[in-house]
Amino acid sequence: MRVTFTVNGRRCEADDVWEGESLLYVLRERLGLPGSKNACEQGECGSCTVRLDGTPVCACLVAAGQAEGSEVLTVEGLADFARQRSGEPEPDQLSPVQEAFNRAGAVQCGFCTPGLLVAADELLERNPLPSDAEIREALAGNLCRCTGYEKILDAVRLAARGAGEE
Amino acid sequence: MEFLRPAGWEEALAAKAEHPDAVPLAGGTDIMVELNFGRRRPRTLLDLSAISELHAVERTPSAVRLGAAVPYTRIVEDLADVLPGLAMASRTVGSPQIRNRGSVGGNLGSASPAGDAHPALLAAGATVEAESVRGTRHIPVEEFYTGVKRNALAEDELIRAVRVRPAAGPQQFSKVGTRNAMTIAVCAFALALHPGSRTVRSGIGSAAPTPVRAPEAEEFLGRVLDEGGYWESGEPVPPLVAEEFASLCAAACDPIDDVRGSAAYRRHAVRVMAQRTWEWAWAGYRPGAARNDDEGGAACV
Amino acid sequence: MQTQPTRTRPESTPADGQHAGGVGESAARPDGTLKVTGEFAYASDLWHEDMLWAVTLRSPHAHARILAVDVGEALAHPGVQCVLTHDDLPSRTTVYGLEVADTPALAGDRVRYHGEPVALVAADHPETARSAAAKIRVEYEQLPVVHDESTALATDAPLLHPDRTDGHAAHVPHPNVVHRQPVVRGDAAAAAARADVVVTGEYEVGMQDQAFLGPESGLAVPAEDGGVELYVATQWLHADRRQIAPVLGLPEEKVRMVLSGVGGAFGGREDLSMQIHACLLALHTGRPVKMVYNREESFLGHVHRHPAVLHYEHGATADGRLTHLKCRIVLDGGAYTSSSPAVVGNAASLAAGPYEVENVDIEALALFTNNPPCGAMRGFGAVQACFAYEAQMDRLAAELGMDPVELRQRNALRQGGTMPTGQVVDSPAPVAELLGRVRERPLPPERRWDTGAGGAELRELPGGVGNTTHGEDVVRGVGYAVGIKNVGFSEGFDDYSTARVRLELVGGEPVATVHTAAAEVGQGGVTVQGQIARTELGVERVVLQPADTTVGSAGSTSASRQTYVTGGAVRNACTQVREHLLDAARRRYAATEPVWASAALQLHGGKVTTTEGRPLVGIAQLLAELHDEHPEFTVESEWRHRPTQPFDPATGQGFGHVQYSFAAHRAVVEVDTRLGLVKVVELACAQDVGKAVNPQAVLGQIHGGSTQGLGLALMEEILVGPEGTVRNPSFTDYLIPTVLDTPPMPVDVLELADDHAPYGLRGVGEAPTLSSTPAVLAAVRQATGRALRRTPLRPEHLLEV
Structure with missing residues (x-):
């Protein structure tokens, strides 16, 4: 079909x-x-x-x-989507969560990364300053086998903080 | 394989009548797994996801009519006031992604004894609205489960909605899994106090071939509350009552050993959950609400 | 006890961290942006014009004779291009294996485990291939199943490999024993008589799975010369090729391998999975063939961690000095050899843990059974032992009335101490310090779930949003554990890596190009290679070539060895490139500028400087000036760590391991004692890493390893029925920790240099996986008073039911 x-x-x-x-x-x-x-x-x-x-x-x-x-x-459209959402003019930029995952060391093998990015971006769209417990519950459907999630949590906090400062 | 995508409810019923072996598909959280792993190759898939009626929630003072495809996320976010037990159960379903797609209609259609919604539906006293081109049947949910992964639907019927009375008293739901999230129930228990009818209802998941109630336990507790005037007083109920209630709930189980847990553990856990949920429910009970009849609209927990 | 570990920096480090992205910095991953944009090409993402999809038909039985295979109907299925069985194998070599070639590429007349590959189908769509595979008719005659020690070692036991001729066959007590390694030192029996306290215990470790997220995948493309190119996710390209080529009947040079993106490994990609299969189909059909396992097939298609039964006896004097250790470790190797011999060697040589025990009588062995094959997984033999000896330490402390940390510290291995193998530990062994570090950390606050007024934050409680407790029957426990892991390949294995490094001018800028075959599996090896090149060559721009077989072997990405060995190889090649450059420069300038002849020189910050820091010339300028004579400086060379020795087959004595690494954990748990549910509240770790080449990546390894240990403690187990079939090959029933199961994990990193290793570094990846599991179990034991001799713990084990 x-x-x-x-x-x-x-x-x-x-x-x-x-x-x-x-x-x-x-x-x-x-x-x-x-x-x-x-x-x-x-x-x-x-x-x-x-x-x-x-x-x-x-x-x-x-x-x-x-x-x-x-x-x-x-995930391939996430950067553009985030840019349009925030009204940022600059093309070819990573979205705040992508940037934060990179910087915080949240990426190892990276196989979980695309799904986590889409989920984390949506969480921050709904809830710009989530508590740790809220981040954990929102991301509990995304398994990661490499990082033990510590740096992923750091990345989401970092992205939230970054957005808060803007 | 054929993929049917009716745009409206009448069209869906007609399609199901024409293709009785068509497998209804909404959130896909069960069916797609079977398709992805080659375990099931239906001749026809009947996609119900485009039918707006199935995504609607209608609230009246006497009932919440929950469209069969309303995702769990919406139940958690929007219906915790009227369907508190079901909302608690919905929060434990799979992952956020699954809760965004999965629905009570799907849980009922699969009729797995481990479905998280079942205990809450049993405790709340829900009715399943099954419809076909021949007409509509209102099936009390306890009559809906007919065997392991089998239900009372005729082959031309689809689930239109679930009707549940808005909670007039405290409701609780508790589920044991071997992980803190994204886990299938080892077993689950739900409890609802119905002050209007001065009754107690329960639901047990994953501890018998089908979801079941614990009728003797319900009757025992209802009698104690009634005879002791507790509905009126709201006084603390002696702990021995909780223990007896819990024992009767455990006795209502008929569990098996499997990879998720042993039969003995399941029975034990149901006992513990029954006792705790009762204690929490009673702690949340206010006699004022007792005068509020079941038909009296939203109560709170 | 307060100890202040010193942070040392090895003298040999030429850089002081001033290079952007050099050694010691948390340099960014070179593949980071590709991975966050979804553009990074994993093995399962590959696509080729005209490619076919292939699937594997697997045995539903754990042990059976194959009487007949009928592929007729499958071949006739529309869209099917090729169906292959054992009879179609092109070469006289039909078996492969990491250490011993005993695994059939496709089962012949017998299957030995549930999931063993029997036939292959290639078609134009995966669903076509699946449907066709279902039409292959295989007639099996089921055979009695060997599933544990007693059935394996019975005198009339069916032999898994009756005609085995491997190097271990001669010394094993029974043909169903893969390998046996005793380690005997001192006189354990005599020492037992001097013990004031003796504790014995039998412990059991379940079968853990690596559960990497990227399923086994690859794309084989037939080549015009009759060879094949294989793009695949693996841990060791050259070892794959060594096993693949003979089964294809091709010389190795006609099997060209390229590493594609690897979605985690943890040991599970050390053995072959679909490599030979995809190549066979590609060569047969003349078309590119893609294979991607689904999750169920992944669980059946790779080796797991050896389950183990461990019998331990420890004795101690009243003042808490260990007198002796007797132990017997029985590992279930499953149907084929895989890396069982090396796992046995690790389990035996590390059985005593990071403790000094003069008198030991240790025996470790692996069985052949009809259970799923077991092989490499992070921690590899040491994980199983650590679970047992750490439980023993706690029991011994309880018997002696001693603090469990103090007992450990009193017997802790130190630099200069002797292992049961007789090996003297010649680099720092801060076992006591690591324990001290985790103990000194403040405990997390109690009742974090209590929101006041009777409310409870479910997400902080055992059972989580399952709403099983609001604090009722919740008890806290604290547990400690420490472990020891060898780094690198041991027992006399020629463990080396190869690096090719080129320095040249590109667009006016000095650029180093680094090429190795080291498999990047997520750990950040590519980052580290770039950092080393920056530090050694003083340049900023480093280009990493994709890992493939056009460069020499890098050895496996396993055994915590890649930063050490491939890192060492890159450093070594860089050093040679640097010397060639400086030699050329000296030849050019020494006559006119005497400083070039007299001073010791280095490359630093884009310049040639004296070791005192006086700049002489920019590297770019130098390369430009030398360009006519030397358009580039290239070195490819192998580098090996100092040799190890095999263990003596009777006594286990020998310098078997090149390096040890140590980590300690403190677990804080809250247990719902009535439901048997556990919430890990905090999992603190202290680890000595010698030198944190990339501190952020080091933390990533420690967090990830600790979490896998937590999984083994509380949920992860492949369940195998008595008939040998896997009962839970799915992410629905093989559970790994979610973010709601994983607690905050504060980490103390010590950097006590190992002078034998590049930059003083110590392999990091595995040690944190060891002690995490026993620490969690110890905490649960403390909370509940239960013995808990088995891991993973299930709720049932905590209750009377």
Whole structure:
């Protein structure tokens, strides 16, 4: 079947999609957007987190056909999305959470990073100054095997603080 | 495989009548796992995610009509005042991403004994609104679970909504998992006090082939509260009552050993959760609210 | 006891940290931006025009004879390009293995574990391949399953490898023993008689999984010369190639390997998974073939941490001096050898822990069973031992009425001390100090969950938002543990790495290009290589070439060794490049400027300076002036650490390990004693890293390792049924800690230089994984008074039920 939806502001079309295919597969294998990761494909790790019409979801659990007509945001579009949201004019800049993950040492193997970035960015959009407990509950759906989460928490605090200073 | 995407409810019912073996798909949090791992290859997928009715919450003084596809996140954020037990249960479902997609309708459709919503629905006394082109049935939730991962739906029926009375008394939900987040219940327990009808209802998850109530325990506690005038006084209830109630709840279990926990542990944990949730619920009970009939609208915990 | 560790800096460090991004700084990851933008190409992200997708058909049985395989229906499935079984293997070599080639590339007449690969299918879509694989009919005859020590070592036990000819076959007591290593020193029996207190215990460690997030993946592309290019996520390119090429029937040079992005490893990518399979299919079809395991297949498709049963006896005098240790460690190696022999060597030689015990009688062995193959995982033999000896220390302290930290400190290994293997520890061993550090740290506040007025913050309580307690029956406990891990490959292994370094002028700027085959698996090896080049060559710009097999082997990214060994190789190559440059400069200038001949020179801050800091010329200018004669300065060379020796097969004596690393933990837990649920409140660590080459990355290793240890303490276990099948191959039922399970982890980093190692550094990655688990268990024991001889702990173990 054919599926049409918007990804990172661009209208995309995928043909010959198998009806049982996930949005994750379509993004990664048909649309050339492998940033969303395929760690478990059972909704237990969060590494494929994207925003579907604004809501963070596991792309592996969305049937491709369910995304028809919707707007999808992936890690590849995060910087642009954040820039437009804040009204910043400068292109080619990382978003505050991306910058913070880099600076805080929150990235090791990086496989969890795209999903965490999308989830953390959405958290800060809803709640610009979250408490530690709120950060933990909001990110509890994103497994990381490398960092023990300490630097990830640092990064989210850093991004929140940075935004607060602006 | 065929992918049907009805735009409206009537169309969905017609599709289900035409394709009785079509597998309904909404949040995808169960079905997609089975598809991704090749465990299930339905001939037809019936995507209900575009049907706005299923995402609607209708509140009346006597009932909350919760659309089958309303995601758990909304229950946590918007319905904690009227459906406190279900909101507590919803907060423990999977991850934030899962709560953004998963719904009570899906929990009911899968009818897994581990579904987090079931104990809360049982305790609250929910009714499942099952609909087909033939008409609508209102199934009391305790009659809905018919076996391990089996439910009372006819093959042409879809779940339209769940109807729950707004809480008039305290409700609690408690769930043991082997991790502090994103965990399937080892077992779960829900309790609701219904001052209007002077009854107590319970729900037990993951400790029997289906979600179950503990009728003897409910009856025992209801009788104690009634006969002791506790509904009126709100006085502390003797601890022995809590222990007996908890024992009766444990006795209502019929658990198994599996990778998530032993049968003995499940039975024990249900006992502990029953005792604690009762103590918390009673601590939150105010006799003033008792005069507030069940039909009297939102109460608080 | 108050100790003040000294922070030393090795004399040999040429730089003082003034280079931006040099050694000792928290330089940024060179792949950081790619990783946060989603552009970093992991093995599962690869794509090639015209590529096929392949899947593996695996055995549903743990032990069975294969009577027949019928692929007819699968081949006829539309879209299928190729189906391969054992009969299609092109070479007489059909087995591979890290240490012993005993693992069939595809099962022949017998499968030995649940999940063993039996057939391969390549098709135009993964779903097509999956559907076709389901149509392959394999006729099995099930065989009796060997699943533990008693079934493995029975006189009539089915033999996993009846015709084995490996180097350990001759000395093992039973053919189902992979390898056995005793370590005997002093006279344990005589010393036992002098002990005032003796404690014995049997301990059990469950089967942990590496659970890296990036599933096994790769892309094989057939080449015009009949060879193949393989892009893959692995820990050791050259060891892969050594095992792959013979099964393909190709010379090694026709198997060209390139490291693609690796989503974590932790030991689980040391053995081959899909490498041979993808290559076979690519060579058969003449088309690029991509393989990506799903999570279930990943759990079946790589080795796990050896589960272990450990029998320990310790004795001590009344004043708390250890008299002796007797122990027997039985590791379950599963169906194939993998790295079991080395795991046995570690378990045996580190069985006493970081303590001085003069009289030891130690035996460690690994079994062949029909359980999943076990091999490398972070901590590798030392994790299992540490769980047991640290539990023993606490019990001994209790028997003696001593403080458990004090007992440990009294017996702590120190520099100059002797290991049970007779090896004298010739670099700092601050075991007592590390324990002191974590103990001196203030305890986290009590009842952090109490929000007042009867309210409770569920997220701070055992059970979390599951709402299982509001503080009822919640008890706090504090536990300590310390561990010892060897760094690098041991027992006489020729452990080396290769680096190629080029210095040249690019766009008027001096640029160092570093090329190694070291696998970056997330740890930050690429960052460190760049830092070393900056420090050694005084340049700012460093380009890292992708790791591949066009450069010599770097050895494995395991055993905490890469910063030491590949770091050493990069430093060594840089040093040679520097000398070549300075030699050329001396030849050019010494006649006219005597300082070039007389002074000791260095490269620093973009300049050639005297070691006193007097600048002579900019490196850019120098390179420009030398350009006609030397357009570039390039060195490729191997570097090895000092040699080790094999352990004596009977006594285990020998200089077996090149370096040791040490970490200590203090765990603070709160336990719901009625439900058996545990919340780790804080997990403090102190570790000696010799030299923090990148302090931020060091913390990352300590946090990550500590968390994996926490997982082994409380939740992580592959469950294998008595029939040998894996019961929980999913992230639904194999649980790793979430951010809500992981506490704040304050860290003390000591830098006590090991003068034998580059920059004085000490391998960091594994030590924190050891002591974390026993510290958590000790804290739970203190809170509950329960013996808890097994890890991971389950709620049932804390209750009477």
